[in-house]
Amino acid sequence: xxxxxxxxxxxxxxxxxxxxxxxxxxxxxxxxxxxxxxxxxxxxxxxxxxxxxxxxxxxxxxxxxxxxxxxxxxxxxxxxxxxxxxxxxxxxxxxxxxxxxxxxxxxxxxxxxxxxxxxxxxxxxxxxxxxxxxxxxxxxxxxxxxxxxxxxxxxxxxxxxxxxxxxxxxxxxxxxxxxxxxxxxxxxxxxxxxxxxxxxxxxxxxxxxxxxxxxxxxxxxxxxxxxxxxxxxxxxxxxxxxxxxxxxxxxxxxxxxxxxxxxxxxxxxxxxxxxxxxxxxxxxxxxxxxxxxxxxxxxxxxxxxxxxxxxxxxxxxxxxxxxxxxxxxxxxxxxxxxxxxxxxxxxxxxxxxxxxxxxxxxxxxxxxxxxxxxxxxxxxxxxxxxxxxxxxxxxxxxxxxxxxxxxxxxxxxxxxxxxxxxxxxxxxxxxxxxxxxxxxxxxxxxxxxxxxxxxxxxxxxxxxxxxxxxxxxxxxxxxxxxxxxxxxxxxxxxxxxxxxxxxxxxxxxxxxxxxxxxxxxxxxxxxxxxxxxxxxxxxxxxxxxxxxxxxxxxxxxxxxxxxxxxxxxxxxxxxxxxx
Amino acid sequence: xxxxxxxxxxxxxxxxxxxxxxxxxxxxxxxxxxxxxxxxxxxxxxxxxxxxxxxxxxxxxxxxxxxxxxxxxxxxxxxxxxxxxxxxxxxxxxxxxxxxxxxxxxxxxxxxxxxxxxxxxxxxxxxxxxxxxxxxxxxxxxxxxxxxxxxxxxxxxxxxxxxxxxxxxxxxxxxxxxxxxxxxxxxxxxxxxxxxxxxxxxxxxxxxxxxxxxxxxxxxxxxxxxxxxxxxxxxxxxxxxxxx
Numbered sequence: 001x002x003x004x005x006x007x008x009x010x011x012x013x014x015x016x017x018x019x020x021x022x023x024x025x026x027x028x029x030x031x032x033x034x035x036x037x038x039x040x041x042x043x044x045x046x047x048x049x050x051x052x053x054x055x056x057x058x059x060x061x062x063x064x065x066x067x068x069x070x071x072x073x074x075x076x077x078x079x080x081x082x083x084x085x086x087x088x089x090x091x092x093x094x095x096x097x098x099x100x101x102x103x104x105x106x107x108x109x110x111x112x113x114x115x116x117x118x119x120x121x122x123x124x125x126x127x128x129x130x131x132x133x134x135x136x137x138x139x140x141x142x143x144x145x146x147x148x149x150x151x152x153x154x155x156x157x158x159x160x161x162x163x164x165x166x167x168x169x170x171x172x173x174x175x176x177x178x179x180x181x182x183x184x185x186x187x188x189x190x191x192x193x194x195x196x197x198x199x200x201x202x203x204x205x206x207x208x209x210x211x212x213x214x215x216x217x218x219x220x221x222x223x224x225x226x227x228x229x230x231x232x233x234x235x236x237x238x239x240x241x242x243x244x245x246x247x248x249x250x251x252x253x254x255x256x257x258x259x260x261x262x263x264x265x266x267x268x269x270x271x272x273x274x275x276x277x278x279x280x281x282x283x284x285x286x287x288x289x290x291x292x293x294x295x296x297x298x299x300x301x302x303x304x305x306x307x308x309x310x311x312x313x314x315x316x317x318x319x320x321x322x323x324x325x326x327x328x329x330x331x332x333x334x335x336x337x338x339x340x341x342x343x344x345x346x347x348x349x350x351x352x353x354x355x356x357x358x359x360x361x362x363x364x365x366x367x368x369x370x371x372x373x374x375x376x377x378x379x380x381x382x383x384x385x386x387x388x389x390x391x392x393x394x395x396x397x398x399x400x401x402x403x404x405x406x407x408x409x410x411x412x413x414x415x416x417x418x419x420x421x422x423x424x425x426x427x428x429x430x431x432x433x434x435x436x437x438x439x440x441x442x443x444x445x446x447x448x449x450x451x452x453x454x455x456x457x458x459x460x461x462x463x464x465x466x467x468x469x470x471x472x473x474x475x476x477x478x479x480x481x482x483x484x485x486x487x488x489x490x491x492x493x494x495x496x497x498x499x500x501x502x503x504x505x506x507x508x509x510x511x512x513x514x515x516x517x518x519x520x521x522x523x524x525x526x527x528x529x530x531x532x533x534x535x536x537x538x539x540x541x542x543x544x545x546x547x548x549x550x551x552x553x554x555x556x557x558x559x560x561x562x563x564x565x566x567x568x569x570x571x572x573x574x575x576x577x578x579x
Numbered sequence: 580x581x582x583x584x585x586x587x588x589x590x591x592x593x594x595x596x597x598x599x600x601x602x603x604x605x606x607x608x609x610x611x612x613x614x615x616x617x618x619x620x621x622x623x624x625x626x627x628x629x630x631x632x633x634x635x636x637x638x639x640x641x642x643x644x645x646x647x648x649x650x651x652x653x654x655x656x657x658x659x660x661x662x663x664x665x666x667x668x669x670x671x672x673x674x675x676x677x678x679x680x681x682x683x684x685x686x687x688x689x690x691x692x693x694x695x696x697x698x699x700x701x702x703x704x705x706x707x708x709x710x711x712x713x714x715x716x717x718x719x720x721x722x723x724x725x726x727x728x729x730x731x732x733x734x735x736x737x738x739x740x741x742x743x744x745x746x747x748x749x750x751x752x753x754x755x756x757x758x759x760x761x762x763x764x765x766x767x768x769x770x771x772x773x774x775x776x777x778x779x780x781x782x783x784x785x786x787x788x789x790x791x792x793x794x795x796x797x798x799x800x801x802x803x804x805x806x807x808x809x810x811x812x813x814x815x816x817x818x819x820x821x822x823x
Contacts, residue, residue, distance in 0.1 A: 051633070109714055148694060159686075212629065245606050491591060494623070494624065494627070
């Protein structure tokens with residue numbers, strides 16, 4: 001191998017992604033004695049976790065003494081329309097309280113109850129006040145705590161480095177090929193095990209709360225390495241994103257607004273959730289509220305900029321500023337709206353993907369040896385719809401478990417694998433080809449077309465005809481992307497970075513559209529106009545996507561069967577569980 | 580729709596210049612939107628950092644018409660559009676390319692600060708009033724605008740022996756945490772050089788999170804350092820008793 005062409009680094013465990021899951025995995029892997037490296041596309045502390053607002057769900061039972069892991073487990077399974085992997089939902093509910101307390105011991109400063117314990121707030125689908133929080137900047141608190149704790153744990157961080165390919169030898173993941181965004185130089189990582197914690201896919205949609213980083217890298221890397229993806233049709237459209245002004249369309253408006261008593265109204269002043277979920281109203285699950293707002297707008301009862309009104313101004317102004325400080329500033333500064341005086345305009349925004357890499361619940365191991373996944377990149381935990389607050393807890397619980405699983409598997413391997421130079425050369429060629437073309441489409445144009453396609457054809461309500469059209473269009477865009485041309489140098493070149501990210505976005509988009517075609521029912525985040533009912537036969541199946549030669553194979557596999565004692569918890573009345 | 584002219588720094592460590600671009604102004608547009616329009620239309624390789632677009636991540640710091648700002652929060656309707664909008668990278672850090680600077684020094688300083696060290700047998704109960712102050716420091720989004728305008732860093736560059744406002748805020752968050760048991764006054768005095776700060780409050784003025792950096796973090800820390808290291812009575816006491 002030519003040393004000048006790339007740098008080489010060896011690790012026991014390589015973690016790709018430095019959000020909540022990645023950092024938690026790295027902390028655990030280091031603690032288990034593994035020499036650990038972390039790669040992230042942005043600067044440390046800027047990952048998507050920093051944008052999480054409302055809180056982290058854990059049955060600490062500080063506000064409601066009757067809350068317990070069983071109630072949390074039941075809420076999670078019902079919110080996910082029972083498509084969740086029961087074991088993940090169980091581990092998550094059982095371990096989240098310890099993970100939150102652990103954060104506090106690492107320096108996190110959560111808001112307090114009257115008696116000085118961690119305060120918890122209401123959120124949609126949770127049948128107790130359960131979200132530990134810091135105003136509406138919980139994600140910042142969490143990532144900073146993990147970051148500041150992490151820098152003393154001895155793992156090495158590679159900031160502004162993007163992995164373009166996993167290196168596979170003999171059916172096993174043995175490393176990763178990456179480039180430094182700053183100067184375009186290549187890196188070969190050799191690793192005994194690799195953890196994918198790359199977040200989600202929102203950047204394939206036009207209206208999204210997600211940042212440029214959310215291009216589905218983890219999902220696509222796993223797919224290319226031969227791993228199975230499950231339930232990719234389940235995309236969460238968060239009910240409340242900003243709808244105006246145009247530049248901020250899609251930016252998240254925290255569910256904590258509703259958790260703290262915010263009311264949704266249409267242009268006629270009607271509290272429309274009465275029609276859709278009279279029992280839970282604004283605190284219904286996200287899939288329900290998103291569809292309700294969408295329907296109100298579609299039927300002509302939307303706000304001036306095509307959303308619904310969300311109002312918290314009936315609460316005292318000082319209280320609103322204390323509980324929802326960043327919402328107050330966000331609307332004041334970006335939209336000229338004082339939320340203590342009047343309503344916000346909000347509408348659905350692509351926020352999260354429930355589907356992802358199929359993992360073993362206890363260890364985070366994927367179906368490919370040497371490869372692990374955690375957080376949004378993994379699938380199964382949230383089933384057909386994720387409850388708000390369950391993501392931050394997911395990151396902690398399964399980030400830790402994947403870090404441990406990866407360290408353990410690394411220990412069983414004595415040496416780094418020898419990597420075929422041909423693999424590396426082919427990864428290099430793929431990176432440099434866009435520069436060599438003298439003609440070809442712009443990556444920005446292809447991205448724009450993909451976003452339009454996903455937004456209009458694979459959105460909140462789906463129908464076979466649209467999905468088929470989307471699959472055709474994605475196929476066409478894949479051909480365009482193969483001819484993409486990049487100008488400029490290898491130094492910090494966003495056009496080049498986008499050209500590389502496009503491949504992952506297209507793979508994920510195809511997986512979403514094809515999985516959506518196969519699921520001929522409506523369930524959670526997946527709503528079909530042509531199959532509006534929830535069908536029991538689909539309730540026992542995961543959708544599975546796997547690479548088959550150069551084609552994408554989409555099929556089904558049976559949902560793991562829940563043990564009787566857990567089944568009893570899910571089937572019981574709330575009052576019987578919450579005791 | 581009105582048109583606006585932008586003069587954006589293009590270049591790298593070797594040098595560069597302002598380049599003119601024209602954009603169509605949309606309602607409610609911010610400077611970061613304009614930069615994205617320029618990228619998509621005229622300059623696909625224009626380098627810029629950004630993530631959240633909502634002032635939560637602190638990535639898109641730059642100097643807009645000479646004022647250090649988050650581009651995602653700087654509205655075009657607050658700028659005089661009859662003249663070009665000038666966008667330059669942060670001045671105190673070395674340019675990598677265009678609007679992207681090398682801020683890695685900050686991450687090195689952070690590593691020097693001893694982590695949160697809980698008291699033995701801490702009860703883990705505290706009142707909201709006890710942490711209001713700590714939560715103010717913890718609002719920091721690490722945009723490094725305060726570092727960029729700090730006179731010590733601006734005039735003398737990034738050097739060992741000085742930490743800058745960001746890390747005074749971070750240290751304050753640890754020092755004033757009700758459960759923390761470590762003493763960081765020697766670090767503040769020697770490694771972070773808090774004595775160099777002459778409280779001009781420029782850092783406070785540019786903070787997008789409205790943290791009262793000077794009044795609430797730096798001054799109380801300066802007092803702690805003085806109490807600990809320069810109090811003549813305490814010096815005599817230490818000398819006589821041999822206690823630290």
